[in-house]
Amino acid sequence: MDIDILVRRFLAIKTSHTPRIDPSTGCIYYISDAASNQPNLWRSCNGFSDLWLPWERRVGSLEISPDGLVAFSTDRDGDEKWSIYIAGEEQGVKLVSGEDDSINMLGPWSPDGRLLAFTSNRRNGVDFDFYVFDLARGETRMVAEGEGIVAASSWLDDRRLLAVKRNTNLDSDIVVVNVDNGEVRILTRHSGEELNIAPRPIGRGKAMIISNMDSEFAGIALLDIETGERRLVLKEEWDVEALEISGNTVLYSINVDGESRIYTAKIDWGGRLLNPHPIEGLPRGTLLNMDLNEGLSLAALSLSTPKQGVEIYLVKLGDEVSRLTRSPKAWLKEEVFVEPQHFSYKSFDGLEIRALFYPPPEPLSNPPPAVVYLHGGPESQERVRFNVFPQSLAAMGIATIAPNYRGSLGYGRRFVHLDDVEKRINAVHDVYHAVRAAVEAGLVDGSRLCVMGGSYGGYLTLMSLALYPDLWACGVEIVGIVNLVTFIRNTSPYRRKYRIAEYGDPEVHGEVMLKLSPISYVENIKAPLMVIHGAKDPRVPVSEAEQLVNALSSLGVRVEYLRLEDEGHGVVKLENRLKVYRNALKFIYEHLSKRI
Structure with a gap:
């Protein structure tokens, strides 16, 4: 098998996402890497799509003004220090904020198109304050100080802004900001932990939000802007994950065991959802x-799907669905892509864990060797989506097991806290029991297994290698946490308090955190290991990888280390992705193509 050609084809698959409807023309702007090696701005109009603004760095987000001006964010080499620009056919390109050490998070345009809202940590590097860019004056001004991570979400009118304030990764509030006098008011004061996100005004002093108030799962709540009173108007047995409103039309999505189910409905002035x-x-x-955009009777959706990749779809409300983009796929036919299967299993304590299984169409053996693929977060979820690694492995005859171990999102409030601080070790046992269940079901060959993951998934990869050393033929760890204490102390200051809420405070839980760190068990690791890390990673500093590689090398364990000098928390540039995927897949194939 020529893995080099396989990798080149899979990495040549392009993506299109983040659609925004231009209300002045009905054209669709979006982000795609179809014409370059990094995401750039595209426009589709009157049935024709093309690159709209060639940009030398990756574009992360965009917003369209009522008059068709484009605001977008961009960073350098994956450092996540986002800068904000605006661009237009007549106006050219203008810097709004950034190109320094600050992080600037793009927000929406005001209804009259005069003000662009965003938040920035330029004041102290930790707290995100509220800013507006005044288009008529060509000026940027701070309108109010914020605390922690705050993101502008939507406008109530031309002077009042709704935003989301993150207290932890699982607890948040809706705030309203008066951009004229700087008044900031919290609308969703609550006790305990509660998620309140995605505020969308519906008129008459009301807004709809996504909230898990009084519920195990997030639903849709009606919020009174003046009193802060709110009540659930939609409650499901799964999380509502996205919400958009235009006029009296509602578009929302429910995450059903990792798959998105998208609905439309109408609302009345009492906030009831009619005919969903x-x-x-x-x-x-x-x-x-x-x-x-209700006025255009149009919705634009970006979906990541196992069979079609990451593409944009248009929905004419009350009519048909059409596919807007067909991003290049290097002659890989969509029908060869593998659809993951759902399966569930019992962990050591009887807890039910859900997982995805990618069966190779032509396995290397029956049953096939397998990679256990561990998602990051940990407040994340392995979703039914297009994932290059499992797809590449399937083409090589290797299966993938992707468990949603305890601590994953999508399965309720209680489930996401089952790995907190001292309970983190139980997620490692969930990984082992995923393998055990798949082997007992005859899905995979238990003698040829590799474990891999990125970020928190990298942490779990290392812990699995250390606590179950005889289970694995190899491991691949990407931007992973090696020492929970040094990770917390060295991560970006603006993220630290949010990570402490999940992993613990070194000053309080230091002993427990060290006990739960892979570095404490590094001498147990037997399997050959590949370590991949970006030198500019602001989340998990590269020093985590360095201490691991040094420790393993001193113990004589085979370790291959790929340090990427121009990448951050992830791999963005095509030449680096080719290097990483090629080396990782060759490494895996080398160790799984024969029985150990």
């Missing part, structure tokens, strides 16, 4: 983002 019904004709997958 699913959108038919969309492929099975995960919603990434969406936009809605």
Whole structure:
């Protein structure tokens, strides 16, 4: 098998996402890497799509003004220090904020198109303050100080802004900001932990939000802007994950065991959802983002799907679904892509864990060797989506097991806290029991197993290698946490308090955190290991990888280390992705193609 050609083809698959409808023309702007090696701005108009603004760095987000001006964010080499620009056919390109050490998070345009909202940590590197860019004056001004991570979300009117304030990764509030006098008011004061996100005004002093108030799962709540009173108007047995409103049309998505189910409905002035019904004709997958314009009777959706990749779909409300983009796929036919299967198993304590299984169409053996693929977060979820690694492995005859171990999102409030601080070790046992269940079901060959993951998934990869050393033929760890104490102390200051809420405070839980760190068990690791890390990673500093590689090398364990000098928390540039995927897949194939 020529893995080099396989990798080149899979990495040549392009993506299109983040659609935004231009209300002045009905054209669709979006982000795609179809014409370059990094995401750039595209526009589709009157049936024709093309690169709109060639940009030398990756574009992360965009917003369209009522008059068709484009605001977008960009960073350098994956450092996540986002800068904000605006661009237009007549106006050219103008820097709004950034190109320094600050992080600037793009927000929406005001209804009259005069002000662009965003938040920035330029004041102290930790707290995100509220800013507006005044288009008429060409000026940027701070309107109010914020605390922690705060993101502008939507406008109530031309002077009042709704935003989301993160207290932890699982607890948040809706705030309203008066951009004229700087008044900031919290609307969703609550006790205990509660998620309140995605505020969308509906008029008459009301807004709809996604909230898990009084519920195990997030639903849709009606919020009174003046009093802060709120009540659930939609409650499901799964999480509502996205919400958009235009006029009296509502578009929302429910995460059903890792798959997105998207619905439309109408609302009355009492906030009731009328005649909700699913959108038919969309492929099975995960919603990434969406936009809605009732005046144009149009919704634009970005979906990541196992069979079609990451593409944009248009929904004419009350009518048909069409596919807007067909991103290049290097002659790989969509029908060869593998659809993951759902399966569940019992962990050591009887807890039910859900997982995805990618069966190779032509396995190396029967049953096939397998990679256990561990998602990051940990407040994340392995979704039904297009994932290059499992797809590449399937083409090589290797299966993938992707468990949603305890601590994953999508399965309720209680489940996501089952790995907190001292309970983190139980997630490692969940990984082992995923393998055990798959082997007992005859899905995989238990003598040829590799474990891999990135970020928190990298942490679990290392812990699995250390606590179950005889289980694995190899491991691949990407931007992973090696020492929970040094990770917390060295991560970016603006993230530290949010990570402490999940992993613990070194000053309080230091002993427990060290006991739960892979570095404490490094002498147990037997399997050959590949370590991949970006030197500019602001989340998990490269020093985590360095201490691991040094420790393993001193013990004589085979370790291959790929340090990427121009990458951050992840791999963005095509030449680096080729290097990483090629080396990782060759490494895995070398150790799984024969029985140990």
